[in-house]
Amino acid sequence: MLPLLPLLPLLPLLPLLPLLPNRPLPRTSLLGLSIATSLLFCPLPAAAEPAAKLVPAQSEIVFITKQMGVPVEGKFKRFDALIAFDPKKPETGSVAFAIDTTSATLGIPETDAELPKPTWLGVGKFPAASFQSTSLKGLGGGRFEVAGKLTIKGVARELVVPVALTQASGLSVATGSFAVKRLEFNIGEGEWADTSMIANDVQVRFKLTLTGLGAL
DSSP states (O other), rough: OOOOOOOOOOOOOOOGGGGGSSSOOOHHHHHHHHHHHHHHHSOTTTOOOBBBBEEEOOOEEEEEEEEETTTEEEEEOOOOOEEEEEEEEEEEEEEEEEGGGGGESSSSSHHHHTSSTTTTTTTTTOOOOEEEEEEEEEETTEEEEEEEEEEEEEEEEEEEEEEEEEETTTEEEEEEEEEEEGGTTTOGGGGGOOTBBBBEEEEEEEEOOOOOEOOO
């Protein structure tokens, strides 16, 4: 079975770990640390809104690639986010996102065993992928444009993500999709760089359910 690629998004673990006690942190603590550290080094507006809370059980990140022309879908099972903005004044907000790359799965044990290896996600060195916004723009009708920096395997690229926001029963649901090129992030190196076997383009689709976000 060919090792297929997952992608996305969002916060590399910075070199703070040598300063911590010599014992492993739980994976959830590492993700929280990576988000907090990213926000620390990315200035927020002086009047930033309180952060909304992600509802993981009602959220998902899916990636779709093609193997020899056949679409293959996978997902990330663990991720976290800090989303702080007023939908009526989005330009004052900020979005930080982290994905535990060790949680990538295509639902096939043999393939999933390949994904953590250096040729693919290299989770030993890069246990998280990240996205940090640089600007948010309202387009009207619950639609927004989020620009920022996507970092995977230590490689950062600028990205603009269209987002649609709906609200009901106290919950806000942000949905959207975008495309990335896996080879720009060194995903699938060596013989697996052959795009006739595994396509370079990867579609990423997300649904983020949030509490605590202001009204549209």
